[in-house]
Amino acid sequence: MTIKKIGILGGSGFVGCTLANHLSREGYALKVFTRDREAKRHNLILLPELDLIEANIHDQVQLSAHLSDCDAVINLVGILNERGRRGSGFHHVHVELTNKIIRACQENNIRRLLHMSAINADASGGTSHYLRSKGKAEDNAHAADGIHVTSFRPSVIFGKEDSFFNRFASLLELIPVIFPLACAEARFSPVFVEDVAKAMTGALAEPRHYGKRYDLCGPNTYALQELVEFTGKCIGRNRVIIPLPDAISRMQGLAFDLAGFIFHALGIEQPFSRDNYLSTKMDAVCRCNDLVALGISPTAIEGIVPGYLTNKTQRGKYAAYRRAK
Numbered sequence: 001m002t003i004k005k006i007g008i009l010g011g012s013g014f015v016g017c018t019l020a021n022h023l024s025r026e027g028y029a030l031k032v033f034t035r036d037r038e039a040k041r042h043n044l045i046l047l048p049e050l051d052l053i054e055a056n057i058h059d060q061v062q063l064s065a066h067l068s069d070c071d072a073v074i075n076l077v078g079i080l081n082e083r084g085r086r087g088s089g090f091h092h093v094h095v096e097l098t099n100k101i102i103r104a105c106q107e108n109n110i111r112r113l114l115h116m117s118a119i120n121a122d123a124s125g126g127t128s129h130y131l132r133s134k135g136k137a138e139d140n141a142h143a144a145d146g147i148h149v150t151s152f153r154p155s156v157i158f159g160k161e162d163s164f165f166n167r168f169a170s171l172l173e174l175i176p177v178i179f180p181l182a183c184a185e186a187r188f189s190p191v192f193v194e195d196v197a198k199a200m201t202g203a204l205a206e207p208r209h210y211g212k213r214y215d216l217c218g219p220n221t222y223a224l225q226e227l228v229e230f231t232g233k234c235i236g237r238n239r240v241i242i243p244l245p246d247a248i249s250r251m252q253g254l255a256f257d258l259a260g261f262i263f264h265a266l267g268i269e270q271p272f273s274r275d276n277y278l279s280t281k282m283d284a285v286c287r288c289n290d291l292v293a294l295g296i297s298p299t300a301i302e303g304i305v306p307g308y309l310t311n312k313t314q315r316g317k318y319a320a321y322r323r324a325k
């Protein structure tokens, strides 16, 4: 199978921009789809052979037509929170969209699909709507007739534009002295976005990766509290972190859900939800880190995160300005 042109859904986001860079360097032509070209064009249009296309990818006819000249598809679309609380939003974006992508691939005889899932995704055993819908979508992709699927199941992903360390850095800047933290004991093995992109790029054209599901983690595991303390050190905001009891963490998730319409009206991503709380009931760690099996040496947070967080603080911006002078 020769792959020249790839359709990337969800390619305008954090992982997508890094992955597009890697694929572009390998010489692939890319069609990246977005709901808002104007808002996303600054991230991507400088790459050669990349078309950034505004489309409604939930419309089966549009989706199939847009993918008709592609040799492979990459699905990166994912959400961490839905507007309701019963799982239908997750089902729509993760499961129904994946089914439409499968159909579009079959209609266009596209035989290669890379599918982005998440660590602990499990259609029946997942603890949250997020994890169950991710698991169902992954299973459907692997069950599709005539398509060689590889799925990727990362722990939390870090990198310059991530929403994990950057969000905690913003919160630590805002909240003085004492920082109450929900789910402080939840465990994560943060994986570097460049490593994820390398894994996906390397797997694309290699038949030995067909049908495989890869768990992707960094080299170390940390409790959430340790990661927030590390973030504080990176930006020079050492707060006293108070782990919230489990029942209060759950209530905090519910409270954010009830206030969800406010975040929506303000155009701000909801920082926490009951579903997020339920996802943390499973440690986001790898039993076996497939990055290593893929020949990639996992990058640790310590050598990367301070570099991009420091430049975001006022003090860091000033230091960078002085260095640049």
Ligand SMILES: NC(=O)c1ccc[n+]([C@@H]2O[C@H](COP(=O)([O-])OP(=O)(O)OC[C@H]3O[C@@H](n4cnc5c(N)ncnc54)[C@H](OP(=O)(O)O)[C@@H]3O)[C@@H](O)[C@H]2O)c1
Binding pocket: 009, 010, 011, 012, 013, 014, 015, 016, 033, 034, 035, 036, 040, 057, 075, 076, 077, 078, 079, 093, 116, 117, 118, 119, 153, 154, 155, 156, 157, 158, 163, 164
């Ligand atoms: N980041 C992590 O720590 C992490 C960890 C595990 C798994 N993952 C998975 O990795 C994938 C990429 O994550 P990311 O961090 O790059 O996410 P991201 O920055 O939020 O990007 C997601 C992309 O999906 C598109 N999208 C979101 N909702 C959509 C909807 N309702 N309909 C159509 N398109 C929609 C957005 O495109 P437009 O807004 O341009 O339309 C956006 O570019 C996701 O599947 C995520 O679940 C991420």
